[in-house]
Amino acid sequence: MSDRTVRLQSSPVKATKPPPNTRREMTSTHLPKGSLVPNPEFCQIFLNNHDDLEALSADAELLALALAFRDSTKTDYAMVEQLLNHMCRKIHGNYVFFLSIAPLTMLVIVENICPKVEPLAFRTNSRYTPAYHPNGIETGRPDLICALASIIAMLDLDSRKRMPWHLVLSAIEEKQASDSRAGAGQCGAYLACGNQSRPDLVGMYGLSVSPLGYQIQYSCSAGLTTSEEFDWGDVIGLLRPSKDPSITLASTDNIFRPPTWNIDVGNKIYNNCRVTFVGQPWTRMTWVVKSRGDEPKSPIMIKDTYRDARTRFKEGEMYEILHREGTVPGFAAVEREYEVEYAPGCPITVSINDCTRIKTRLIMQTCGRPLTKCKNIVDFFKGMYDILEAHRFMFSERKLLHRDISHGNIVVDAQDATGIVPFTGEKRPVYINEVLTGKARADPMARLIDMDNCANLDKSRVMAKGEDTDDKPLRYCTGTPKFISRSVTLGEILKNSEFVGMPALRPEIVEKYLQVYHDDTSEMRKFSDDDTTTHGGHLSKKLQKAYKDNNALRSAHYEHQPRHDAESVYWCIVVFVLLAKPLNNDEDNNIKGLCDIWSNIAEHEVGKIQDSRMSLLQMNYWPLCLHEDLSFIGPLMEDLSEQVGPEWALLTPAPKPLHLHEAMQRLILNHVHHWECQNLNVELDTVTPRSYPREERKQMAPGKHYPIHGQVLSGRKRANSTEREESGAKRQHRINTKALKGSTSSASVLPSLSLFPTRSDEKIPCSLELSSAMFDDSDVLEVNASARVLENSCNIDRRQPTVSELQRYADPKDLDPSWKEDTGISESLVISPKPTIRKRASNLSTANPKLPVIPEYAPGANHAKY
Numbered sequence: 001m002s003d004r005t006v007r008l009q010s011s012p013v014k015a016t017k018p019p020p021n022t023r024r025e026m027t028s029t030h031l032p033k034g035s036l037v038p039n040p041e042f043c044q045i046f047l048n049n050h051d052d053l054e055a056l057s058a059d060a061e062l063l064a065l066a067l068a069f070r071d072s073t074k075t076d077y078a079m080v081e082q083l084l085n086h087m088c089r090k091i092h093g094n095y096v097f098f099l100s101i102a103p104l105t106m107l108v109i110v111e112n113i114c115p116k117v118e119p120l121a122f123r124t125n126s127r128y129t130p131a132y133h134p135n136g137i138e139t140g141r142p143d144l145i146c147a148l149a150s151i152i153a154m155l156d157l158d159s160r161k162r163m164p165w166h167l168v169l170s171a172i173e174e175k176q177a178s179d180s181r182a183g184a185g186q187c188g189a190y191l192a193c194g195n196q197s198r199p200d201l202v203g204m205y206g207l208s209v210s211p212l213g214y215q216i217q218y219s220c221s222a223g224l225t226t227s228e229e230f231d232w233g234d235v236i237g238l239l240r241p242s243k244d245p246s247i248t249l250a251s252t253d254n255i256f257r258p259p260t261w262n263i264d265v266g267n268k269i270y271n272n273c274r275v276t277f278v279g280q281p282w283t284r285m286t287w288v289v290k291s292r293g294d295e296p297k298s299p300i301m302i303k304d305t306y307r308d309a310r311t312r313f314k315e316g317e318m319y320e321i322l323h324r325e326g327t328v329p330g331f332a333a334v335e336r337e338y339e340v341e342y343a344p345g346c347p348i349t350v351s352i353n354d355c356t357r358i359k360t361r362l363i364m365q366t367c368g369r370p371l372t373k374c375k376n377i378v379d380f381f382k383g384m385y386d387i388l389e390a391h392r393f394m395f396s397e398r399k400l401l402h403r404d405i406s407h408g409n410i411v412v413d414a415q416d417a418t419g420i421v422p423f424t425g426e427k428r429p430v431y432i433n434e435v436l437t438g439k440a441r442a443d444p445m446a447r448l449i450d451m452d453n454c455a456n457l458d459k460s461r462v463m464a465k466g467e468d469t470d471d472k473p474l475r476y477c478t479g480t481p482k483f484i485s486r487s488v489t490l491g492e493i494l495k496n497s498e499f500v501g502m503p504a505l506r507p508e509i510v511e512k513y514l515q516v517y518h519d520d521t522s523e524m525r526k527f528s529d530d531d532t533t534t535h536g537g538h539l540s541k542k543l544q545k546a547y548k549d550n551n552a553l554r555s556a557h558y559e560h561q562p563r564h565d566a567e568s569v570y571w572c573i574v575v576f577v578l579l580a581k582p583l584n585n586d587e588d589n590n591i592k593g594l595c596d597i598w599s600n601i602a603e604h605e606v607g608k609i610q611d612s613r614m615s616l617l618q619m620n621y622w623p624l625c626l627h628e629d630l631s632f633i634g635p636l637m638e639d640l641s642e643q644v645g646p647e648w649a650l651l652t653p654a655p656k657p658l659h660l661h662e663a664m665q666r667l668i669l670n671h672v673h674h675w676e677c678q679n680l681n682v683e684l685d686t687v688t689p690r691s692y693p694r695e696e697r698k699q700m701a702p703g704k705h706y707p708i709h710g711q712v713l714s715g716r717k718r719a720n721s722t723e724r725e726e727s728g729a730k731r732q733h734r735i736n737t738k739a740l741k742g743s744t745s746s747a748s749v750l751p752s753l754s755l756f757p758t759r760s761d762e763k764i765p766c767s768l769e770l771s772s773a774m775f776d777d778s779d780v781l782e783v784n785a786s787a788r789v790l791e792n793s794c795n796i797d798r799r800q801p802t803v804s805e806l807q808r809y810a811d812p813k814d815l816d817p818s819w820k821e822d823t824g825i826s827e828s829l830v831i832s833p834k835p836t837i838r839k840r841a842s843n844l845s846t847a848n849p850k851l852p853v854i855p856e857y858a859p860g861a862n863h864a865k866y
Helices: 023-030 042-046 053-057 060-070 077-092 149-155 177-197 315-322 377-398 432-437 486-490 507-516 541-548 551-556 562-579 591-602 628-644 659-677 719-725 728-740 777-789 803-809
Strands: 095-098 105-108 120-124 144-148 170-174 203-210 213-220 223-227 247-249 261-264 269-278 287-290 301-308 334-339 341-343 349-352 355-364 366-370 410-416
Touching (some): 042 213, 042 223, 053 077, 077 120, 077 170, 120 149, 144 149, 170 177, 177 203, 177 213, 177 223, 213 349, 223 349, 269 301, 315 334, 315 355, 377 410, 377 432, 377 628, 377 659, 432 507, 432 659, 486 562, 541 551, 562 591, 562 628, 562 659
Parallel strands (some): 170 203
Antiparallel strands (some): 095 105, 120 144, 144 170, 203 213, 213 223, 261 269, 269 287, 287 301, 334 355, 349 355, 366 410
């Protein structure tokens, strides 16, 4: 029976659900399992011992403050702030500030425990959400935050009083005695946001306090761990988040604006790098930036990953194999990969429980635009042909299997840096434009990136020391759920047995096809079925009978095959064409067809008994689900579905490994050739996709702008946040005023539901997981700007609001066509052609021996202690 547990050489499946959009979501559903269980060894593993701790704990004033908080009966942020800042003064010494035209400076008057470190300070923050989370999360308010004392002082000069996430060093959550158990979970969610926003910190500490006691937490890519609850009379330890010395915050005139980062890669420092992607906390937490160097035509993307020490295949090694004869067209160009060190010979390593992660950096010399930026439907299908061709090259020439083809791992309009090593091999991939036009060495229309889950199938390679030769990585589930193949999702052989033959090429392009692929070794370019075969085989009644009621046998015989990656390309096509919308054409008479089938994709989860996407493969009404202008691609979708649907493992003899690639490429080539001959093409809207009314998840409070990882969600305006901050008298006055108008509730004074749809009626665009794709800066701006065009979410049968209603109920900013939110988006991307009610969009085993935990790092770094 197939072993589905995580073993040393496995690669995990990506998260099935969209990432958490709010702090509350993360607290309730996304905290690592067991992370809130008290760890009795926390102090010995995660805290530093210091000779002066005994003197600190004996400080009379400190003890008095602690006991006073213990005896308190209500929430008192000021008391906690006073307690923690008193500790800081004892540790760092008393300090004074000098404000002048020059940047704020600080003098340490008294040197005590930690004289070489810039002092820290704590500040009450319960009314403000920290700003500039890289994924756009705009909810959650840590009760107190910790930052450098100089920054805390500068915060008083900022009119908004909002501390950016990239300046936060720690988060503190205060609870009353009655709900003290909820504090650790809430604090853990804040630490996750801190991990994502502080690439220069390896981990972050947090504190949950109540009159009953306090708990210390540590969060990093390896997970989250929580201490036992300490009494306020106990010694208060020193906390120190370790830093990555190679990453520093870029200098700026305004530290409270979105951050850019300086990255030292050893032989060069890339300045002012802009974040384009950040992964989820407590995983490998991929972090991708684009360099803003002096050479704009030489793009550099830097990808940092906390790689699991148990991972069998390293991404950099896969690229080395792939590009051993120079940079292969169709993939990202790579300079090098290395382990990030905090000192010579000492890689940055984090360990929690049985998980150990090593920080790894990949420097790429390619950037591109997301697949959703394809400008027309013909170019899209050309790109899909080329992705299949690139994958064929990986498998046939390099014995590599990608195992994670998805929208996020495909880019278009890619650019390479100058000076990359050209491909010198004899068997260069041949892409579709070379077949159609005869132009030699034509560039690919799309590129396949991200080798995180790639597997090396070369049995002749030298095995690494300690590598388990009996492990079979092709039997593990890995990939992105929306695009993962059905067999990989279930981890077993399927039962589908409705086979179709290998499609034939159009007579007018057969000769071109055979000519450009004359040296192909897959034995598939010239293949054709006879009258009795399908893809060269026959249905085996013996296998069909053996598999029918034997799940264990189907699971035992399953392993990841090249055809499963080809099926992932099919699901990429399905998602794209269903949401594709022609440019300048918002009228959509087939929206009902989309609504009927979209939930089958959106609700697909890995681990369920049945794959909800199965029904799409038997669908024979594709033109009714696509936009009317794209109905001509319906026959191609039906043909592709027929090829992808069957379980080809039921044939005897088994088809060649690349048979499904061949079938899909022939179908695409036939139709693209026909469309070009007929001048049949449709320009696409690359900003706003078709919308669908069903939500993929419960919506929470909204964020301010589009998240950079591509998760698109919507939510209500934060009207209640105003009510929470009002005084009692002011709130009562507002309620009385509404009552005079004939209403006693804030809800009843709103227009009828025929004008303002409820949250369940809102239409939101597709939620696509974009991994570390190398996007241009302009793409990020376009994605952010897309939130502005999600205004048309009311059903078409609802009446439009009158001008007087808009003026009465809408935000004045929404009625001003010249208004533009200060997000760095160019004016040309701000769309407000008519008065609309603004809707905001948001996103939000067997273990190796533990590697050594990072010791104290170089003096002069910004340590966080309390």
